[in-house]
Amino acid sequence: MSILVNKDTKIIVQGFTGKEGTFHAEQCLAYGTQIVGGVTPNKGGQTHLGKPVFNTVKEAVEATGATVSMIFVPPAFVADAVMEAADAGIDLAVIITEGAPVRDMQAAKAYAVKHDMMTIGPNCPGIITAEECKIGIMPGNIFKKGNVGLISKSGTLTYEGANQVVKEGYGITTAVGIGGDPIIGLSYKQLLPMFEADPETEAIVMIGEIGGDLEIQAAKFIKENITKPVVAFIAGQTAPKGKRMGHAGAIISGSAGTAKEKMDALEAAGVKVVISPAEIGKAVKEVLEAKKA
Amino acid sequence: MNIHEYQAKQIFQKYGVPTPRGIVATTPEEAVKNAEELGGNIWVVKAQIHAGGRGLGGGVKLAKSLDEVKQLADEILGMTLVTHQTGPEGKLVQKVYIEEGADIQDELYLGVVLDRAREMPVIMASTEGGMEIEKVAEETPEKIVKVAVDPAIGFQGFHGRELVFGLGITDKAEQGKFIKFAKALYNVYMDNDAEMIEINPLIKTGAGDFLALDGKMGFDDSALFRHPDIEAMRDLSEEDPDEREAGEYNLSYVALDGEIGCMVNGAGLAMGTMDTINYMGGSPANFLDVGGTANAETVAKGFEIILKNPKVKAIFVNIFGGIVRCDRIANGILEATEKVDVNVPVVVRLDGTNAEEAAVILDNANIPNIITATDLGDGARKAVEAAKGA
Numbered sequence: 001m002s003i004l005v006n007k008d009t010k011i012i013v014q015g016f017t018g019k020e021g022t023f024h025a026e027q028c029l030a031y032g033t034q035i036v037g038g039v040t041p042n043k044g045g046q047t048h049l050g051k052p053v054f055n056t057v058k059e060a061v062e063a064t065g066a067t068v069s070m071i072f073v074p075p076a077f078v079a080d081a082v083m084e085a086a087d088a089g090i091d092l093a094v095i096i097t098e099g100a101p102v103r104d105m106q107a108a109k110a111y112a113v114k115h116d117m118m119t120i121g122p123n124c125p126g127i128i129t130a131e132e133c134k135i136g137i138m139p140g141n142i143f144k145k146g147n148v149g150l151i152s153k154s155g156t157l158t159y160e161g162a163n164q165v166v167k168e169g170y171g172i173t174t175a176v177g178i179g180g181d182p183i184i185g186l187s188y189k190q191l192l193p194m195f196e197a198d199p200e201t202e203a204i205v206m207i208g209e210i211g212g213d214l215e216i217q218a219a220k221f222i223k224e225n226i227t228k229p230v231v232a233f234i235a236g237q238t239a240p241k242g243k244r245m246g247h248a249g250a251i252i253s254g255s256a257g258t259a260k261e262k263m264d265a266l267e268a269a270g271v272k273v274v275i276s277p278a279e280i281g282k283a284v285k286e287v288l289e290a291k292k293a
Numbered sequence: 294m295n296i297h298e299y300q301a302k303q304i305f306q307k308y309g310v311p312t313p314r315g316i317v318a319t320t321p322e323e324a325v326k327n328a329e330e331l332g333g334n335i336w337v338v339k340a341q342i343h344a345g346g347r348g349l350g351g352g353v354k355l356a357k358s359l360d361e362v363k364q365l366a367d368e369i370l371g372m373t374l375v376t377h378q379t380g381p382e383g384k385l386v387q388k389v390y391i392e393e394g395a396d397i398q399d400e401l402y403l404g405v406v407l408d409r410a411r412e413m414p415v416i417m418a419s420t421e422g423g424m425e426i427e428k429v430a431e432e433t434p435e436k437i438v439k440v441a442v443d444p445a446i447g448f449q450g451f452h453g454r455e456l457v458f459g460l461g462i463t464d465k466a467e468q469g470k471f472i473k474f475a476k477a478l479y480n481v482y483m484d485n486d487a488e489m490i491e492i493n494p495l496i497k498t499g500a501g502d503f504l505a506l507d508g509k510m511g512f513d514d515s516a517l518f519r520h521p522d523i524e525a526m527r528d529l530s531e532e533d534p535d536e537r538e539a540g541e542y543n544l545s546y547v548a549l550d551g552e553i554g555c556m557v558n559g560a561g562l563a564m565g566t567m568d569t570i571n572y573m574g575g576s577p578a579n580f581l582d583v584g585g586t587a588n589a590e591t592v593a594k595g596f597e598i599i600l601k602n603p604k605v606k607a608i609f610v611n612i613f614g615g616i617v618r619c620d621r622i623a624n625g626i627l628e629a630t631e632k633v634d635v636n637v638p639v640v641v642r643l644d645g646t647n648a649e650e651a652a653v654i655l656d657n658a659n660i661p662n663i664i665t666a667t668d669l670g671d672g673a674r675k676a677v678e679a680a681k682g683a
Binding site: 075099106139154155213236239240243247249275278 | 407409410412413427430431443444445483486488513514515516518519545547549557558559560561562563564565567568569570571572573577580582613614615644645646668669670673
């Protein structure tokens with residue numbers, strides 16, 4: 001089992017024939033992901049990577065029955081692509097592109113919500129169900145199948161966390177990179193109950209960072225709704241206030257959004273909080289062994 | 294990206310947000326000419342730097358004659374202004390804004406920012422103008438009125454009513470003026486892809502008019518491509534030269550005050566690396582994200598920028614190779630050490646795709662100041678030790 005995507009999920013790629021879209025679609029196909037086609041305006045009717053290309057998402061959905069779209073279009077066109085996917089009846093859009101304007105994402109997300117389309121990202125590595133379906137840019141080989149769910153704002157920390165979990169002898173059910181922009185799609189609060197309901201997931205790793213209050217919302221939610229053990233790391237304990245740390249959303253505004261307030265809230269909710277990401281694997285082992293005992 | 298007060302006010306005026314009249318100057322002579330052009334008998338000479346607290350730092354002064362304008366402009370231009378937001382090193386003043394004096398009856402606060410939890414812009418207003426809004430939020434949160442505006446419907450009448458009744462503005466004419474002001478400011482925010490706007494203080498004059506006495510604006514960097522007019526307002530002298538240089542190479546750099554230089558791929562892992570160094574008893578000298586496509590050139594540039602900081606005693610290169618293969622990065626590091634004189638110990642942790650090949654490359658190169666590490670914790674520990682030994 002897994003959450004959101006599996007070996008049967010049918011996926012189209014928006015921005016299929018571009019450089020990034022091509023490279024990563026190829027990697028996803030090699031992983032076994034069911035990419036059934038792609039969309040590039042004015043290239044409809046062509047074949048790319050052995051899959052059909054369509055002019056619009058609507059045509060692609062009608063012809064292939066795809067339910068998920070992986071979006072690689074340039075930043076200025078992200079909002080348009082997301083809204084097109086929502087309008088065409090896509091269930092989940094995974095937005096990889098970095099650098100989409102905040103105002104655009106605000107409008108696109110509001111439209112997606114109105115059309116019952118879930119979104120992941122933007123500016124994220126994507127989602128992977130280990131050894132079944134990779135939708136994004138993560139290195140598939142580190143995600144061995146197992147019993148740990150992972151939710152992370154950071155790409156490389158997702159890989160770091162998954163790698164440690166695997167090195168401890170466990171593995172991953174599904175890992176979701178939710179992105180570090182000020183406005184993102186699915187977040188901890190929506191993903192945690194999915195992992196709670198997934199019979200194969202026995203523990204959850206959540207990786208957050210400074211800025212915003214999604215981790216605080218998650219802490220409240222965990223306290224009331226999550227029975228599976230959760231391990232958390234919050235990046236940016238040593239980050240200065242008022243400075244943007246790489247991600248558009250990773251900024252402490254005034255005294256809000258610090259790592260400490262998030263760590264405190266999570267700890268108070270019964271989460272095992274680690275001070276260094278180097279401890280994630282060990283902490284997962286601890287909570288899983290405690291569960292067995 | 295941030296802009297100066299005088300630039301923010303130029304944008305305000307285009308949208309009908311009322312401000313006092315003013316003209317920017319770079320010399321005392323120009324300041325006098327501007328004051329003459331504005332007319333009247335009282336002017337404010339205001340230092341233009343990207344930091345708040347200018348008044349307290351001595352960068353905003355009142356002049357009651359043209360001679361005084363000249364004298365104050367002379368004093369302020371070229372001064373290094375230190376405020377609570379500039380840090381102890383202060384900022385050099387290169388421009389002054391000459392503004393007509395205003396008849397201040399009340400000082401208010403008005404700002405627009407993104408409410409990340411509600412995912413829409415929120416207008417914040419307060420009767421406590423002139424004070425830092427952070428402080429008001431902490432001490433007397435009931436004195437801040439917050440009205441979120443859904444961009445799908447835009448600024449409606451009820452948003453305006455919530456603001457004026459929340460602020461206790463009872464005069465009908467004043468209510469109308471304030472609502473018009475707030476609506477225009479919301480339009481400034483939306484049309485220009487602003488990240489934040491702050492008017493502190495917004496004043497009410499004796500005649501019952503509202504004026505933006507100050508103006509601060511920041512923009513969404515990701516949206517600047519569609520605002521060449523705003524991009525043209527960029528003042529490079531206000532930006533940290535190292536951060537700017539890093540940006541030109543698509544590196545994201547923030548200077549800190551510790552001893553261990555960090556070079557990492559990915560923003561989250563870069564912060565996590567700093568945190569781990571701190572956890573192991575060391576102190577990070579910087580945040581540096583070399584991005585997902587690290588190559589020899591970017592790695593060399595990273596070393597160069599890190600080593601500009603004389604406090605750096607060791608460097609920790611922490612790369613988790615995903616799509617980027619570690620053997621390529623190892624070669625990049627070797628090439629970089631040929632280009633740049635790296636005179637401190639460098640701890641290298643390469644994990645992920647092709648990590649074993651990378652270790653062989655580094656071992657064979659046999660460079661004395663390169664220390665290899667097996668994982669994040671090991672690397673951070675070795676970097677802290679290396680910095681202490683140096």
